Amino acid sequence: MTALSKASNRKISLCVVILALAVFSFAQDQQGQESNHANTASTACQSTFNFGSGQTLFNFCISANGNLVQFTSPEGFEHIREGFIGEGYGVCDFTQKKSYFNYAEGGTSGNWRTPVITQPAGPNTFPLTITRTTSDGIFTLTQSYSRNTSERIAKIAMTIRNNTGGPKTVYLIRFADIDANNANHGNSMNEFDFGIDSAWGYNSHAYGLAVSTVPTTVSHAGMVWSRNDGPDPCNPLVYIVPTPFFGDGSAGILSSFGLAAGQSKTISVEYQRF
């Protein structure tokens, strides 16, 4: 190993450790806080994007709230829309220690305003942008969807804006209750693991689904949870598990960053079938 690579290894390990410790420290402060899940989940597809057939088939759909609630590839192999359908986004206002999230059936915090859909050509077309502001007006999350059909990638650019007059420290999560390969023939058991840039669920000798960040200098890490309901964005380490993990788990990407007053930050994530 070269000195450069050793230094890079140490830097990245340090980044992950710092991120994990910061989150863990905050999680300790939040122990005992009640879950704020509200029953406002929707798994109905507002737009469905289909491509190919047979081995090249790649279909996914987006709900009106911006959840990716179906991902089928190749034909006959569904990886999200199985049983309990959980996928979506979470925001932690670290400054106020307040969570905002919508994971479809994986939990909703109930503190979002109605989404605004911008889709000039109508349902099932790109460009598609879904904008939501938190009910207290502190954040606006804008999600822009696109795809790369040759790579079986559904891409989501998540831009979060701090609408307040002061700085904020933010955790942003993209989460999926992966049930790869039709929930592994119905038993919901998948293999899970994660790296710095991604986390994934799959079955050996079949297919899998990975959620990855587009390379960024923003602090981030992949995560695997032992449960299929989404994490509290302010307490995301509660159900993380040693990996490789085999079970009915979930995967996601956690990013951490600061936002000055009125500032926005964009984090792009991708779902890819492999």
Add this chain to the structure above:
Amino acid sequence: MSSRKLLLFVLVFTLAMAAFGQNGQPPLITASQSADDTCQSTYTSGSGVTFFRFCVTANGNITELQSPVGFEHIRVGSPSEGYGVCDNATKVRYYDYVGDSGNWNDAVITQPGGPNTFPLKVTRTASDGSFTLTQAFSQKTNERIAKIAMTLKNNGSSSKTFSLVRFANVNANNGGNVGILNNFDSGADAAWGYNSVLFGVRLSTVPTTLEHAGFVDMSNDGPDPCFPGSSSPPQQPFYGDGGVIMAYVLAVPAGQSATVNVEYKRF
């Protein structure tokens, strides 16, 4: 294809390969006539977390894949990556995993813009003339992908069935934290090596209706092309000094060609 059909296919494919391996001649994986890991062309993009660099030898081996900066996944120790062909009719193996089987003619490089540019094609014909393998290299930098289109032409006068494999001895994250140890697993369309909490490399096929499967290789010296599943671990995920394989079965009429596309992606 349903899940059960897919699993059945993988099982049948593996067993067929196993049976063929048992009946065929002993593998030729002993003598290496050429083991040059020198980069003929190197492709570099980005910096820091977006850094993506790979290189291709004159024989068409990818002997370096680094991404992000400082994290090499193939060129750790003696790199081993490349291709193998089994002529199912003659039961002869042809391979070059940076160290070849000795039954290839010299490679012909077609690269109009010169070294380190695309398009790049590396063409090799078996020394007995039975087939020609043409490899066309490209990249998708946004996705950190090195892509190889492998076209196998049957030069014979009758239809033949070939097994075609792509292999890499993945040593992810500069060989991992302890020794050269990585996690490995495989699916229908891919095989991959990585370390938890770090990075990894996935070898996958572009979706195809041709028979194919991904395999994990417990060894790191390249598979027998006639029996690519022979060194698969008894259980997966596998943790060790392994490799990744994509294997195909190609039925090619006389004088015709078949193309498969594989990709290496850093994840």
